[in-house]
Amino acid sequence: MIIVMKHDASGALVDAVKEKLIAMDMRTNISRGTNRIVVGAIGDVQYVDIKVLEALPGVESVVRVAKPHKIVARESHSGDTIVNVGGVEIGGNTVQVIAGPCSVETQEQMDSAAQAVVAAGCRLMRGGAFKPRTSPYSFQGLGVEGLELFQNAARKQGLPIVSELMDVRMLDAFLEHKVDVIQIGTRNMQNFDLLKEVGGIQTPVILKRGMSATIAEWLMSAEYIAARGNHNIIFCERGVRSFETAYRNVLDVTAIPVLKRETHLPVIVDPSHAGGKAWMVPALSRAAVAAGADGLLVEMHPTPAEAWCDADQALSPDELNDLMAELKGIAQVIGRTL
Numbered sequence: 001m002i003i004v005m006k007h008d009a010s011g012a013l014v015d016a017v018k019e020k021l022i023a024m025d026m027r028t029n030i031s032r033g034t035n036r037i038v039v040g041a042i043g044d045v046q047y048v049d050i051k052v053l054e055a056l057p058g059v060e061s062v063v064r065v066a067k068p069h070k071i072v073a074r075e076s077h078s079g080d081t082i083v084n085v086g087g088v089e090i091g092g093n094t095v096q097v098i099a100g101p102c103s104v105e106t107q108e109q110m111d112s113a114a115q116a117v118v119a120a121g122c123r124l125m126r127g128g129a130f131k132p133r134t135s136p137y138s139f140q141g142l143g144v145e146g147l148e149l150f151q152n153a154a155r156k157q158g159l160p161i162v163s164e165l166m167d168v169r170m171l172d173a174f175l176e177h178k179v180d181v182i183q184i185g186t187r188n189m190q191n192f193d194l195l196k197e198v199g200g201i202q203t204p205v206i207l208k209r210g211m212s213a214t215i216a217e218w219l220m221s222a223e224y225i226a227a228r229g230n231h232n233i234i235f236c237e238r239g240v241r242s243f244e245t246a247y248r249n250v251l252d253v254t255a256i257p258v259l260k261r262e263t264h265l266p267v268i269v270d271p272s273h274a275g276g277k278a279w280m281v282p283a284l285s286r287a288a289v290a291a292g293a294d295g296l297l298v299e300m301h302p303t304p305a306e307a308w309c310d311a312d313q314a315l316s317p318d319e320l321n322d323l324m325a326e327l328k329g330i331a332q333v334i335g336r337t338l
Ligand code: PEP
Pocket: 102, 128, 132, 164, 184, 185, 186, 187, 208, 238, 270, 273
């Protein structure tokens, strides 16, 4: 950590900063330039509140040199982390496409969705049993019964499952129903109690980006999970809020290379909640894979027009098939497989 003193800071103020740092169990190193003095703080600075130092008289600014997101930072781990989900690797050379309906509706719907997922060549399935809806009058998901229907359908096809957890009190039900990947949705990216709870288990977690979250905030949310011991974290970019109304959210493609540089953990993209329309999904998926995403989370429904949730953004089974064929080509060009 570096403390930059104001150009007119007196020697006494520099000494006061030095003493404050020593009182915080840190060593100091004073560097005197022509115009100003810079105090280097050496030691375990992760618990130091920058604001306390910034408030000291004579201090111009305080800069952290080490990343505050210690465990998830790329510098903490050489190479890319591969998260293993029931034998399927996320973060390796193969781009994984997770497909399935927005919400679990009926056994028949889930059975035919699972068949379509396998037929398209996808190795993981999504489906929401607990739905975060904007209106309390919209379908809220089938709850625990939905997890049961989902497992019945997915196990028949040998597919690991991804489902969203919204409430800490449901965690045991997710574990009992052997949900392979717990999705933390956009609206809960900063639900720190929820993050701590999923940090206390080893089930892989897909951490979606908050609607208006900065990358730094997103990384710190992942750090909450990692700090409790669960390092099986997958980031999911799903579009951010903007002034634009022509589509649901802006897919932040730039976030993909930035995250890949900042963290060793896998990064996937949800093109469905980004564009919000099925016809946009192929273009956004191609962009995501080309930009280096390790996978996609795509909504697909056996009969999109009849979906109980997000009908307008669900691909049909045929459209998922076509998408997979297209993405194979993109993956090949960048030296990956699908
Ligand atoms: C979902 O994946 O079904 C969902 C609700 O996504 P998000 O949290 O990105 O809105």
